[in-house]
Amino acid sequence: MNAHRSHNTEPAAAGSSGDAGRAGVAALAVTCARGLAPVLADELRAVGRAAVVVEETCVESRGTLADCEELNLRLRTAHRVLWLWGEFEAGSEADLYRGVKGLAWEDVLRTDRPFMVRAASSGAGMSERAAALRTKDAIADRMRSRLGRRPDSTSKPHGAVVVVHWVASRCRLFLDTSGVPLSFRGYRRRAVAAPLRETLAAGVLLGAGWRGQAPLANPMCGSGTIAIEAAWIAARRAPGVLRRSFAFMNLRGFDADAWEDRRRRAAAEERPVGVPIVAADVDGAAVAAARANARAAGVEDAIRLAVAELADTPPAGRGAWYVLNPAWGMRIGGGEEEVAVTHAAIGRFLRARADGGRAVVISGHLRMSRRIGLRLARRWTVFHGPVECRVLEFELGGPPDRSAAASGFERYGPV
Ligand SMILES: C[S@@+](CC[C@H](N)C(=O)[O-])C[C@H]1O[C@@H](n2cnc3c(N)ncnc32)[C@H](O)[C@@H]1O
Numbered sequence: 548m549n550a551h552r553s554h555n556t557e558p559a560a561a562g563s564s565g566d567a568g569r570a571g572v573a574a575l576a577v578t579c580a581r582g583l584a585p586v587l588a589d590e591l592r593a594v595g596r597a598a599v600v601v602e603e604t605c606v607e608s609r610g611t612l613a614d615c616e617e618l619n620l621r622l623r624t625a626h627r628v629l630w631l632w633g634e635f636e637a638g639s640e641a642d643l644y645r646g647v648k649g650l651a652w653e654d655v656l657r658t659d660r661p662f663m664v665r666a667a668s669s670g671a672g673m674s675e676r677a678a679a680l681r682t683k684d685a686i687a688d689r690m691r692s693r694l695g696r697r698p699d700s701t702s703k704p705h706g707a708v709v710v711v712h713w714v715a716s717r718c719r720l721f722l723d724t725s726g727v728p729l730s731f732r733g734y735r736r737r738a739v740a741a742p743l744r745e746t747l748a749a750g751v752l753l754g755a756g757w758r759g760q761a762p763l764a765n766p767m768c769g770s771g772t773i774a775i776e777a778a779w780i781a782a783r784r785a786p787g788v789l790r791r792s793f794a795f796m797n798l799r800g801f802d803a804d805a806w807e808d809r810r811r812r813a814a815a816e817e818r819p820v821g822v823p824i825v826a827a828d829v830d831g832a833a834v835a836a837a838r839a840n841a842r843a844a845g846v847e848d849a850i851r852l853a854v855a856e857l858a859d860t861p862p863a864g865r866g867a868w869y870v871l872n873p874a875w876g877m878r879i880g881g882g883e884e885e886v887a888v889t890h891a892a893i894g895r896f897l898r899a900r901a902d903g904g905r906a907v908v909i910s911g912h913l914r915m916s917r918r919i920g921l922r923l924a925r926r927w928t929v930f931h932g933p934v935e936c937r938v939l940e941f942e943l944g945g946p947p948d949r950s951a952a953a954s955g956f957e958r959y960g961p962v
Contacts, residue, residue, distance in 0.1 A: 660706045
């Protein structure tokens with residue numbers, strides 16, 4: 548290890564457990580978009596971790612702070628990786644203050660890095676904001692009493708981040724090791740209207756079984772998120788490799804050299820994208836954005852980009868996967884009629900291309916799957932922020948579901 552490259556040089560506080568705090572195994576709470584917890588759990592298991600889905604948006608595991616670094620680097624569907632630092636019973640504001648002050652913050656926080664406190668839930672009738680403020684005061688008082696100094700506090704996640712999770716009388720204090728959510732991969736240079744969150748695009752691809760095993764086309768690609776995430780999965784590219792900043796970098800004992808080694812090891816596992824990937828959009832500005840993003844993501848050469856109307860999307864190859872995210876009327880205009888016309892056009896396009904591949908449509912409209920007129924292989928729900936979406940999976944190559952295709956728009960029942 549080159550000490551000069553490790554920027555955490557603050558000495559351990561006398562009597563503190565120092566790096567032992569970092570090395571301790573604790574509960575991990577890994578958060579994700581609603582609907583993706585089973586996919587996230589599979590991802591955790593694939594990197595050798597236990598995983599229990601405890602909420603629709605949270606999977607629990609166990610590990611050290613170093614394990615958290617690895618998970619921030621490798622998990623595609625995770626939003627944040629939280630590491631449990633302490634828990635206690637609290638029935639009042641005074642209990643909260645006492646409990647937080649009783650934890651050894653000097654073992655994990657640095658006085659030269661700002662910290663932020665966020666309350667995910669709060670008890671004893673306190674607002675989340677009030678609970679976060681009281682927690683911040685208790686941490687500051689603890690640090691001042693142990694080290695004679697306290698770190699600045701901030702309202703932005705650019706330093707260390709502490710999360711309060713207080714449900715009934717149980718108060719849990721986590722270190723958020725991610726800070727800025729992991730959907731910010733670092734490649735989005737340009738956005739278009741209604742871009743898909745990177746973690747959601749990756750989660751839908753993984754949940755549908757995409758591992759880079761077939762050609763893939765992403766018509767209506769917008770800023771290219773689906774095609775880029777598909778290329779990264781095919782290339783085994785770790786989703787955190789481009790990010791320069793994670794909250795764990797502001798914790799005591801962070802070893803910049805070890806982190807660089809970790810990144811290098813992940814990069815060494817990359818392989819060329821072995822299948823054709825096509826991304827197209829009718830809007831030239833969207834394709835320009837997708838190109839800039841693909842270049843920043845290092846997969847410009849792996850993605851064939853084209854300005855094309857849906858029906859003219861360049862073919863990707865036999866047995867291709869088609870992954871589409873049509874506009875959601877409520878976000879970027881367009882009424883239900885227009886959305887129905889778009890879904891019907893997607894159905895015609897997919898039937899014309901059907902040759903044994905697969906289609907995955909991420910639709911913000913819950914009753915549109917019949918409009919596509921193909922036999923549904925699987926339907927599941929994900930949330931893009933507050934928007935409930937359906938992931939519709941179709942096998943291409945089976946006989947078209949003519950009864951559904953022929954049914955009128957008025958006759959769609961909820962699906
Ligand atoms: C919701 S956006 C896709 C966003 C994309 N998933 C992303 O992450 O940026 C829908 C896209 O469909 C494109 N589009 C709409 N109608 C189209 C058509 N008939 N043919 C091709 N593209 C179309 C729009 O230009 C828009 O970029």
